[in-house]
Amino acid sequence: MTTYILRRLLLMIPVALLVTVGIFVIIRIAPGDPVLTYAGEDKDPATIATVRAELGLDQPLPIQYAAWLSRAVQGDLGRSFQTHQRVLEAISERLPVTLELGLAAILISVSVALVVGTLSAIKRNSALDLLTTSVTLAGVSFPNFYLGLLLILLFAYVVPGHLLPPGGWTPFSTDPADNLRRLILPAITVATASLAVNLRQVRSSLLDVFGQDYVRTARAKGLRERAVVVRHALKNALIPVVTIIGIQVGAIIEGAIITETIFFIPGIGRLAVQAIPSQDYPIVQGVVLISALSFMLSTLAVDILYAFLDPRISFSAAEA
Amino acid sequence: MLVGVVLLAILLFVALFAPLIAPYDPIKVNILDQLQAPSLDHLLGTDDLGRDVFSRVLWGSRVSLSVGVISVSIGFLVGVSVGLLAGYLGGTFDLLAMRVIDALLAFPALVLAIAITASLGPQIQNAMIAIGIVAIPGYARLTRGQVLSVRSRDFIVAARTVGVPPLRIVLRHIFPNIANPLVVQATLATAFAILAEAALSFLGLGPQPPFPSWGQDISYSQRYLANMKWWMSAGPGIAIFIAVFTFNFLGDALRDALDPRLRRSG
Numbered sequence: 082m083t084t085y086i087l088r089r090l091l092l093m094i095p096v097a098l099l100v101t102v103g104i105f106v107i108i109r110i111a112p113g114d115p116v117l118t119y120a121g122e123d124k125d126p127a128t129i130a131t132v133r134a135e136l137g138l139d140q141p142l143p144i145q146y147a148a149w150l151s152r153a154v155q156g157d158l159g160r161s162f163q164t165h166q167r168v169l170e171a172i173s174e175r176l177p178v179t180l181e182l183g184l185a186a187i188l189i190s191v192s193v194a195l196v197v198g199t200l201s202a203i204k205r206n207s208a209l210d211l212l213t214t215s216v217t218l219a220g221v222s223f224p225n226f227y228l229g230l231l232l233i234l235l236f237a238y239v240v241p242g243h244l245l246p247p248g249g250w251t252p253f254s255t256d257p258a259d260n261l262r263r264l265i266l267p268a269i270t271v272a273t274a275s276l277a278v279n280l281r282q283v284r285s286s287l288l289d290v291f292g293q294d295y296v297r298t299a300r301a302k303g304l305r306e307r308a309v310v311v312r313h314a315l316k317n318a319l320i321p322v323v324t325i326i327g328i329q330v331g332a333i334i335e336g337a338i339i340t341e342t343i344f345f346i347p348g349i350g351r352l353a354v355q356a357i358p359s360q361d362y363p364i365v366q367g368v369v370l371i372s373a374l375s376f377m378l379s380t381l382a383v384d385i386l387y388a389f390l391d392p393r394i395s396f397s398a399a400e401a
Numbered sequence: 402m403l404v405g406v407v408l409l410a411i412l413l414f415v416a417l418f419a420p421l422i423a424p425y426d427p428i429k430v431n432i433l434d435q436l437q438a439p440s441l442d443h444l445l446g447t448d449d450l451g452r453d454v455f456s457r458v459l460w461g462s463r464v465s466l467s468v469g470v471i472s473v474s475i476g477f478l479v480g481v482s483v484g485l486l487a488g489y490l491g492g493t494f495d496l497l498a499m500r501v502i503d504a505l506l507a508f509p510a511l512v513l514a515i516a517i518t519a520s521l522g523p524q525i526q527n528a529m530i531a532i533g534i535v536a537i538p539g540y541a542r543l544t545r546g547q548v549l550s551v552r553s554r555d556f557i558v559a560a561r562t563v564g565v566p567p568l569r570i571v572l573r574h575i576f577p578n579i580a581n582p583l584v585v586q587a588t589l590a591t592a593f594a595i596l597a598e599a600a601l602s603f604l605g606l607g608p609q610p611p612f613p614s615w616g617q618d619i620s621y622s623q624r625y626l627a628n629m630k631w632w633m634s635a636g637p638g639i640a641i642f643i644a645v646f647t648f649n650f651l652g653d654a655l656r657d658a659l660d661p662r663l664r665r666s667g
Contacts, residue, residue, distance in 0.1 A: 097507070100507050107516045222646035223642050224596055224600070226603050231638070339603065357515050
């Protein structure tokens with residue numbers, strides 16, 4: 082197992098390097114001069130040249146990349162061109178917000194998917210099953226940014242009493258009640274697409290398991306249906322579901338990007354969306370690196386977990 | 402399958418004949434008619450510049466479908482080519498190619514699309530390129546996996562033995578036998594591409610005003626949400642849903658029809 086994990090961690094390094102090279106090149110293709118953002122456009126040319134040299138932006142691209150990389154491995158991701166704040170600090174401030182939103186969405190998604198997916202599989206081809214299948218397809222097809230606006234319209238303006246705020250954020254430590262009120266709509270928005278995927282997977286996995294001999298044996302022995310489902314079927318059906326959820330955890334940052342923009346939530350996604358058009362190179366590179374690393378680590382964790390949950394899987398097979 | 406095909410036919414008809422079907426010019430400003438609720442004159446109402454929302458939705462279908470089709474084509478061509486070569490040749494090329502594909506996969510897809518579009522410029526053709534690039538890893542991995550399962554089969558070994566050139570083996574013998582899942586993937590990827598284009602337009606990185614785009618119109622309608630002008634976003638929102646639903650539905654139906662292992666219900 083240790084060899085497998087070490088090998089996977091080693092393989093992450095060239096992938097992470099490729100990701101950083103990719104975003105390094107892409108954001109520098111954009112027209113415009115980020116030095117003007119940093120220095121302020123009313124500075125004279127001599128000052129701008131000085132600032133450009135200070136930031137290392139007068140160097141050839143390979144030199145710039147090498148300099149950034151050598152600082153990054155020491156934990157220094159540079160400073161934002163717009164706010165001059167340390168990138169690691171900016172990300173650390175916003176990461177808990179995105180994590181809270183993402184984890185709340187996963188909690189909603191998993192809870193509903195488990196209950197509804199199980200019922201749908203048990204009552205296959207019933208009205209509930211048909212409704213579930215339709216809702217699943219509709220869920221993955223509905224644009225989440227439009228869903229967010231609909232939820233805002235409904236709960237902030239239509240429903241009397243303005244039940245929920247249309248956006249904004251209060252940290253949990255400041256006011257837990259207000260934090261949770263502001264979390265509901267964005268969490269539902271983020272949860273919808275993953276709910277559809279998880280629901281479909283729970284249903285599909287359970288139906289596969291229901292066809293297995295050991296389930297047939299359990300029923301033939303006279304076990305109650307509830308015991309068959311909970312004690313025998315669900316445990317094995319959840320293995321592929323766990324792997325999907327693991328990947329969704331790793332993709333939290335990506336899933337939150339548009340939702341944070343709609344609801345004015347100060348998370349990492351919104352930070353990236355604001356930084357890209359203003360060519361705030363250090364912020365964009367930092368966010369992409371953190372996001373890529375979290376995705377790769379989560380897929381590694383999922384592979385290890387999968388091998389633990391399913392004794393038929395060996396690490397060499399999991400590697401394949 | 403029939404339902405999916407019918408929906409697709411309607412979408413294509415609307416996109417192709419939008420200039421003939423649309424009752425009004427989608428970009429013509431008419432302040433006197435601004436912010437009108439849906440009526441017989443304006444089926445989906447008007448926006449703050451008096452433009453007919455229904456006409457903008459019809460014209461917007463051209464943007465979404467063209468981005469969907471072209472970006473999927475870009476992803477398909479590049480991704481399938483890389484997957485075919487990596488799967489057939491193996492060795493160092495496979496190792497290097499898959500590391501690049503892994504890197505593309507590790508990128509948060511929306512951030513990558515935003516970064517590419519912002520760098521190249523917020524235009525429809527750049528959105529096509531960005532979404533196409535994001536789609537490459539999916540095709541490459543799927544193709545490579547399919548090639549690996551096919552290349553050791555007897556008919557491929559026989560072709561190699563009698564001296565058929567590698568390129569011919571890949572194109573004439575391997576590709577036709579792995580095309581089915583790729584077709585399914587392409588259909589589902591079109592749904593993703595339409596959603597992605599709408600998301601990019603929502604963020605201001607798609608076609609620029611005054612040209613109609615579903616995502617951009619939804620973004621624009623945000624400022625009128627508090628004033629309950631719900632129709633400004635309803636038209637484009639439902640249009641996106643119908644278009645994406647059509648391709649997802651079609652993709653699922655194709656998957657069931659083309660893969661006998663998945664024909665068991667559920």
